Every structure is written in structure tokens, then in C-alpha cells.
């Protein structure tokens with residue numbers, strides 16, 4: 738699904754300056770776009786806005802041919818659960834349930850059956866090298882492993898839109914390669930619109946779709 742930002746600005750309540758100013762950009766289906774820029778330039782803010790988790794101060798957002806801001810909150814939440822996989826800058830996981838249950842839950846919230854979702858969840862945990870941690874809780878694994886659980890949670894529903902905020906920040910080089918490849922495959926093989934905020938210049942400098950924010 739194509740995502741379009743038109744004249745997006747965001748000003749957090751009480752903040753002195755705008756976190757994002759008049760940004761317009763079209764993110765095409767089947768592509769991965771790298772969002773870069775210095776710390777504080779608004780990368781996370783942009784992802785939250787596009788994912789409908791924040792409402793912009795000005796401007797509009799379209800998903801496909803739909804003006805998604807015009808929708809009621811409940812409709813926005815439903816759309817998000819169904820279509821969006823979001824990997825947060827700090828892994829956001831349910832600390833009281835296992836890695837496998839954390840990932841499985843996102844699948845059935847998106848409408849998959851329990852069995853479908855659990856099967857896919859196990860496959861993903863294996864793929865990202867944390868199959869052995871399936872029964873562990875997020876508090877019982879390392880930061881990089883928690884990050885990979887969060888990635889599995891985002892990917893389990895085969896979302897048409899994927900946002901990832903510094904998904905490889907806590908990973909060693911080999912694990913980061915696996916994650917980048919999975920995100921690129923989601924775009925090129927599954928047709929997802931993938932938007933990744935990152936400071937990882939080394940790995941992303943040759944990627945064709947770049948959006949650089951300035952502070």
C-alpha cells in the first residue's frame with residue numbers, strides 16, 4: 738500500500754520547536770525507504786505519525802487512496818492491527834508472557850487463527866536465531882534478543898506496511914545482516930511498504946530509497 742505524507746508538521750505540547758516541519762514524501766509499495774538524520778531530527782515522530790499513533794499538528798496522511806486521518810480512532814486502530822507491523826526503538830513486549838506468546842498474539846490480533854499464528858511465530862523465531870528462547874520471557878533474554886522478538890512480532894502477520902525504528906541498534910553485525918535482509922525481502926518479495934529509521938549508514942548507503950531529515 739502506498740503511503741503519502743503531505744505537508745506534515747508536528748509540534749509536541751509544551752515543546753519549544755517543531756519535531757517535524759512540512760514534510761511531504763511518497764513511500765511506494767514494494768520498496769524499503771531508509772529514514773536517516775541526526776538524533777532529534779524527527780525520525781521516530783515521522784514513523785508514529787505515519788503509523789497513526791500520533792495525530793499531526795498540520796498536514797495529511799494517505800494510505801493507498803484513503804485519507805486515514807479522517808477516520809475515527811477505532812477504525813484507525815483496526816487498520817493498524819491488520820496492516821501494520823511496528824518495531825519500536827526500544828522493544829515493546831509483554832514482560833509477563835513468553836517470546837513465543839508475544840509474537841503469536843500479534844498474529845491473532847490481526848485475524849490469524851491461533852495455530853496459524855503460532856506456527857509462523859515459531860518459524861520466525863528460528864529464522865532470527867532465537868528459537869531456543871521461545872519459552873523465555875522478554876526479561877530473561879538479552880537486549881538484542883528482545884529486539885529480534887519485537888521484529889518477529891511485527892512480521893508475524895505478513896503486514897502490508899512495516900515501520901522499524903532502529904531495528905538493528907542492539908545487534909551484532911551478523912544478526913543485523915539477517916534483520917536487514919528480512920526487511921528488504923518483505924518489500925521486494927511480499928510487496929510491503931517498509932520504512933526504516935536508522936543511524937546505520939554503512940549498511941544503508943547503497944539502498945535506493947532514502948529520506949533524510951534535517952534538524
Ligand SMILES: Nc1ncnc2c1ncn2[C@@H]1O[C@H](COP(=O)(O)OP(=O)(O)OP(=O)(O)O)[C@@H](O)[C@H]1O
Pocket residue numbers: 749750752755756774775776777778779780781782783826
Ligand atoms: N513526547 C515528546 N514530547 C516532547 N518532545 C518530544 C517528544 N518526543 C520527541 N520529542 C522531541 O521531538 C524532536 C524529534 O524527536 P524524535 O524522537 O522524533 O527524533 P529522532 O530523529 O527519532 O531521534 P533519535 O535518532 O535520537 O531517535 C526532538 O527534539 C525531541 O526532543
Ligand SMILES: [Mg+2]
Pocket residue numbers: 780781782826902
Ligand atoms: Mg528515534
